[in-house]
Structures are given as C-alpha cells and as structure tokens.
Amino acid sequence: MTTPKRPADIYLRFLQLAEALRGLPSLPPLDPLEERILAIVARARQEEGRLSVRDMMAKHELGAPATVHSRLKSMREKGWLMLTDTEDARRKQIELTQAALLHFDKLSTCLVQAAAQSDRVA
Template sequence: MKQTSRPADIYLRFLQLAETLRGLPSLPSLDPLEERILELVARTRQTQERLSVRDMMAKSELGSPAMLHSRLKSMREKGWIMLTDTEDSRRKQIELTQAALLHFDKLSKCLVQATKHI
C-alpha cells in the first residue's frame, strides 16, 4: 500500500478504521440522527455543560420534539445514553453510558492509529 502524507489521507484512514468498529459486537448500531445526538451529548459532556431532555427538544435542527423523544428512547434501550435525575424531578439530564464512553475511547484509538500511517 502506497503511503501518502496528505491530511485527507489520515482522515480517510480514520474513517476506514472507525467503520470496522461498527462490525464488532458491542452496542447496537445507531442511525445517522442518533449518531448526531450522541456526538452532541458527548461534546456537551466534554465542555462540562448540562444537557437536559428539554434542552434537546429545543434543538429544532434535529427534528420535531416527538421524533427526538423517540430517538432518545431508542438510544436508551440500545445502551448508548441514560437519563439521570436533577434537583427538579421533572427534568432529566442526558448522559453517556459507560459503554458509549468506551466506544469513544475506541474511536480515539482509531484516530491515533490513522496518524501513524503517514
């Protein structure tokens, strides 16, 4: 295999490695919208902000509240996210499960591996 050093090649290698994770028996797969939701939850966690179900429903760019609610329910059932209580019992925070965090650890390893091939 011919080695190149274009930044795009690193990214494409990462995508190839990340695709192999989808075939591994871990958590059930997500549809594209669920992946966007998962990434939003992860980015919010990274910045140590809180993200409630109500906050998520307000994000009109992700779709209707009813559709988002069904996706959040699906993601909970698949083991990607969990809802935790807050000081207001009517509000629930969206958080990543330990399995989802492990998934991001694996993606990070794919990124590191992709950069080693330059």
C-alpha cells in the same frame, strides 16, 4: 495499503478504521440522527455542560421534538444513553453510558493509529 500523501488521507484512514469498529460486537448501531444526538451529548459532556431532555428536544436542527424524544428513547434502549435525575424531578439529564464512553475511547484509538501510520510514512 497505500501510503498517505495528503492530510485528508489520515482522515480517510481513520474512517476506514472506525468503520471496522462497527463490525465488532458491542452496542447496536445508530441511525444518522442518533449519531448527531450522540455527538451533541458527548460535546456537552466534554464542555462539562448540562443537557436535559427538554434542551435536546428544543434543538430545531434535530427535527420535531417527538422525533428527538423517540430517538432518545431508542438510544437508551440500545445502551448508548442514560437519564439521570436533577434537582427538579421533572427534568432528566442526558448522560453517556460507560459503553458509549468505551466506544469513544475506541474511536480515539483509531484516530491516533491513523495519524501514527501517517507519521511513519512521512
């Protein structure tokens, strides 16, 4: 392995480690739009915000509401997301599954590992 010489090398090492996660048997892979949706749901969770199916479908940057809805359904079937009830039975809250949280834990480990490798070389 080459030694990191620039801060960008840490990020590139992280990408390499994260890519290796894709080969592990866990959740089925996501397409690029599903990855964007997953990131939005994760950020909402981190900020302790609420995100309903309707909220997600209203995000124009994700495309047509029908497309977003089909991706949410796909992500539920793949095990990345789950829907929970709210006070209004017609609205469903989007939540990460335990498997998705574990995936983020693994990504975090990759980031820490990439940074630690850089610290050892510096």
